Amino acid sequence: MNGASPAPASTATALRLAGVTKFFGATRALRGVSLEIARGEVHALIGENGAGKSTLMKILSGAHAPDAGTLELGGQPYAPESPHDARLQGVAMIYQELNLALHLSAEANILLGAEPARAGVIDRRASRDRARTALELLGHGSLPLDRPAGSFSIAEQQVIEIARALLTQPQVLIMDEPTSSLTQADTEKLFATIGRLRAQGVGIIYISHFLEECRRIADRYTVLKDGETVGSGDMRSASLDHIVTLMTGREVKDLYPRAAHAPGAVVLETKSAASEPRLRQATLRVRAGEIFGLAGLIGAGRTDLLRAIFGLDELAAGEVCVVGAPVGKHAPRDRWAQGVGFLSEDRKEEGLMLVQPIADNLTLTKPGAFGRFGWIDGRRQRSAAQRWIDELRIKCRGPEQAVGDLSGGNQQKVALARLLEHPARIFLLDEPTRGIDVGSKAQIYELIGQLAARGCAVVVVSSYLPELLGLCDTIGVMCRGELAAVRPRSEWTEASIMHAAIGGA
Numbered sequence: 453m454n455g456a457s458p459a460p461a462s463t464a465t466a467l468r469l470a471g472v473t474k475f476f477g478a479t480r481a482l483r484g485v486s487l488e489i490a491r492g493e494v495h496a497l498i499g500e501n502g503a504g505k506s507t508l509m510k511i512l513s514g515a516h517a518p519d520a521g522t523l524e525l526g527g528q529p530y531a532p533e534s535p536h537d538a539r540l541q542g543v544a545m546i547y548q549e550l551n552l553a554l555h556l557s558a559e560a561n562i563l564l565g566a567e568p569a570r571a572g573v574i575d576r577r578a579s580r581d582r583a584r585t586a587l588e589l590l591g592h593g594s595l596p597l598d599r600p601a602g603s604f605s606i607a608e609q610q611v612i613e614i615a616r617a618l619l620t621q622p623q624v625l626i627m628d629e630p631t632s633s634l635t636q637a638d639t640e641k642l643f644a645t646i647g648r649l650r651a652q653g654v655g656i657i658y659i660s661h662f663l664e665e666c667r668r669i670a671d672r673y674t675v676l677k678d679g680e681t682v683g684s685g686d687m688r689s690a691s692l693d694h695i696v697t698l699m700t701g702r703e704v705k706d707l708y709p710r711a712a713h714a715p716g717a718v719v720l721e722t723k724s725a726a727s728e729p730r731l732r733q734a735t736l737r738v739r740a741g742e743i744f745g746l747a748g749l750i751g752a753g754r755t756d757l758l759r760a761i762f763g764l765d766e767l768a769a770g771e772v773c774v775v776g777a778p779v780g781k782h783a784p785r786d787r788w789a790q791g792v793g794f795l796s797e798d799r800k801e802e803g804l805m806l807v808q809p810i811a812d813n814l815t816l817t818k819p820g821a822f823g824r825f826g827w828i829d830g831r832r833q834r835s836a837a838q839r840w841i842d843e844l845r846i847k848c849r850g851p852e853q854a855v856g857d858l859s860g861g862n863q864q865k866v867a868l869a870r871l872l873e874h875p876a877r878i879f880l881l882d883e884p885t886r887g888i889d890v891g892s893k894a895q896i897y898e899l900i901g902q903l904a905a906r907g908c909a910v911v912v913v914s915s916y917l918p919e920l921l922g923l924c925d926t927i928g929v930m931c932r933g934e935l936a937a938v939r940p941r942s943e944w945t946e947a948s949i950m951h952a953a954i955g956g957a
Contacts, residue, residue, distance in 0.1 A: 464491045465527065466655030467512070467543075467624050472521035474507055479849075481507040483679045484521070489624065489655040494646060496670035496687060497659045500699050500889040501861025502847040504679040505659055506548075509626050512657075513545035514538035526623060536565055542623035546630055548659075548860055548887055549800050550609050554602030559583045561601045562616045586615035589648070591641035606798065607634050607750045614642070618649075625649065626657045629860075631665060632886050634750070636950070643669055661889050662916070663692050675699055700891040708922030709894065711901035715742035715925060717775070719909050720792075720878055722761065724770035731756035732933035733770070738878070738909045743900060745920035745941075746913045748930030748953045754913045755797060757930070758880045761911075762787050762794040774878065788817050793876030795867055797883040797913070799860075803867045806856030810848060811837035813855050813866050817874050840869035845895070861888040868896065879903060879910045885919065897923055917946045931955050 467489040474482040482504050489495045499505050510516045512523070514532030523530040525541060532538035535545065552561050559580060568578040580597060587595050592611050595604075601612055610630070617625060631639045646656060646669060660666055666673060667687060674684040675698040683698040720738040725731065731753045738744045746754045759765040761772050763782045772782060777790040787794070796802040804813055811830075814837045815822055822833045837851035844865045848858055855866055864887065871879060881900075885893045900910055900923060914920050920927055921941060928938040929952040937952045 464653075465489070466491045466493070466525070466653075467530075467657075468522075468524040469508075469512075470522045472508065472511060472518045472523070474511065474516065475519050481679050482511075482518075485676065485679070485681050487674055487681070489657060491623075491653040491655055492650050493672065494650060494656045494658050494670045496666035496673040497657055497676065498663070498666060498673055498695060498699060499676035500891050501859040501887075503676040503699070503889075505676055506628070506859060507679075508676070509545060509628060509657070509659070512538070512543055512624075512626060514543070539565070539620050539622070542620075543626070544617040544620055544622035544624070545626045546614055546617045546628060548629040548632060550606070550613055552601045552609055552613060555600055557598050558595060558601055558604070558612050559597035561612050562586055562597075562619060564616065566619055582619060583615070586619050587611070589618055590615055590645055591638075605751055607638060610634060611638065614645075618645075622654060624655045624657065626659070628659045629661065629887050630658075631660065631662065637749075639665075661887065661893070663695060663890065667692065677701065696890050699889065708919075709898045709901060711898070711905040713741045713743075713901065713904040715739040716907065719775045720761070720911070721773045721775075722757070722770065723773070725757065725760055725767060725772055726769040726933075727756055727760040727765040727767055729756075730933045731760055731765075734930070734935040735770075736928055736935055736938060738911055740877075740907045740909055741904050742926060743904050743910045743912065743924045745924035745927040746911065746930060747915075747917065747920055747927055747949050750915065752930040752953065753933040753935075754930045755882055756933075757935070758794065758882050758911065758913060762792060762880055764794070788874065791875075791877035792880065793871035793874055793878070794880045795871060795882055795884055797886065799863055799867050804855050804863055806863075807854055809852045810841070810846070810855055810858075810866055811851040814840060814851075814870050814873050816870060836873060837869075840873060844869055844899075861892050864888055865892070865896075868899070877908050879908060881910065882913045883915065884912060885914070885916070893919075917949055920949070921946065929953050 465488060469485060469487040472482055472485045485508055497505055511518050514535045514537050532541060562583040563579050568575045583597055584593060587593050590611055601609060614630060630642060634642060649656060658670055670687045673687045673690060675682050675695060677699060716739055718737045719740045722734055722736050725734045734757050748754050756765060760767055763784045774790045774792060811833045815833050822829050834851040841848060846862050846865045848862060855863055885896055903910055912924060921944060924941050926938060927941055927944050928935050929949055931953055
């Protein structure tokens with residue numbers, strides 16, 4: 453990304469933390485963390501999944517209380533009793549996992565808890581004006597305010613979430629992976645908004661696994677590892693290699709390790725596949741031992757194509773062929789039986805049972821392998837789960853811990869492990885590294901390479917173009933619901949992919 457260097461931050465302190473410690477039972481999640489944010493400063497908070505970033509942000513946003521340490525906001529003691537209290541005091545949080553009331557309108561979500569009222573009656577005109585103003589600040593003034601939030605795309609839902617946070621004109625704004633579901637155009641609009649907020653003196657804590665974004669937008673950085681502060685400094689003078697080393701405790705020399713693999717026979721084919729509402733036409737052929745990438749703008753039909761292949765969405769036209777599988781068997785249950793595994797981009801709503809243990813999530817698609825007559829052999833199930841916990845280095849207390857208690861990146865590893873345990877031979881991966889730290893990304897890239905080396909076919913949807921160019925053998929670009937171009941990776945550049953994605957010849 454290109455852009456101007458961040459403006460110098462003000463010297464006045466917006467937020468100060470000293471010695472913040474937090475226990476969950478016998479686990480110490482934070483170990484004396486200290487952090488200082490100036491007014492008008494964008495401060496990148498960086499660390500691997502499980503490093504303590506989310507716990508620290510929940511303390512700042514009023515969701516948790518610290519067990520030790522002090523917090524100051526604008527030079528005054530700060531001890532929020534709840535997220536609502538934190539917002540009233542001037543600290544707003546945008547969570548990585550969206551927290552919208554999907555059945556309510558966009559307007560209702562933006563104004564939730566902050567509706568303007570007269571004599572106890574909500575002022576509808578003022579409400580609409582405030583919601584529209586917040587959206588215009590993000591460059592989305594035309595977003596329909598009356599539509600239910602659940603009817604919008606993930607990217608549009610994230611815009612609604614950000615607009616809600618801006619509504620209260622916060623002193624400190626916390627952004628947790630704010631661009632993970634945004635297009636490049638929406639990301640640019642967000643960065644422009646951050647620039648305006650910085651000029652107004654708002655202190656911003658910016659959490660992102662995209663270090664290039666941090667380098668562009670942030671003034672300073674702090675790195676957390678295992679609940680402790682392990683480094684901080686001026687972002688413009690820091691090398692990304694040094695930051696990665698602080699995060700992981702080791703050097704990551706090759707982010708895209710490539711296992712030797714040779715594509716073989718075609719195992720998956722779509723012929724003019726179409727489905728409502730966005731997929732208009734897609735013809736592709738994926739071979740055993742091939743990593744096939746799907747690029748395109750959000751809403752171009754990438755996810756729709758994967759869902760149609762897996763049988764989640766009904767085909768309106770065309771066909772999907774899995775080699776060696778009976779024709780006409782295309783419900784998700786059939787696809788699992790045919791060796792096709794699907795990883796949803798929305799792990800919170802579709803990918804995982806958050807209240808259930810890791811072991812149940814990992815073995816969900818093959819209960820018959822762990823018991824008989826409706827009874828599950830818990831010991832065998834936990835043993836299988838522990839194997840993948842060790843293999844993928846999932847940070848958890850054990851197979852019986854609820855998946856919802858894990859960090860986002862570790863939840864994603866559990867979702868991937870289910871496909872490996874099944875086992876699948878055709879992997880449909882929708883944004884497999886979204887919200888995952890650099891070290892874990894390299895591990896997942898290595899795993900995908902190993903799958904291809906074993907003869908598995910892997911289809912990867914990603915909005916991060918360096919990921920597709922570094923990982924895939926073949927890349928296809930979706931544009932307005934059509935698979936517009938398919939070429940070997942060597943024939944693509946970031947510029948040519950974007951050109952094809954926006955409808956260029």
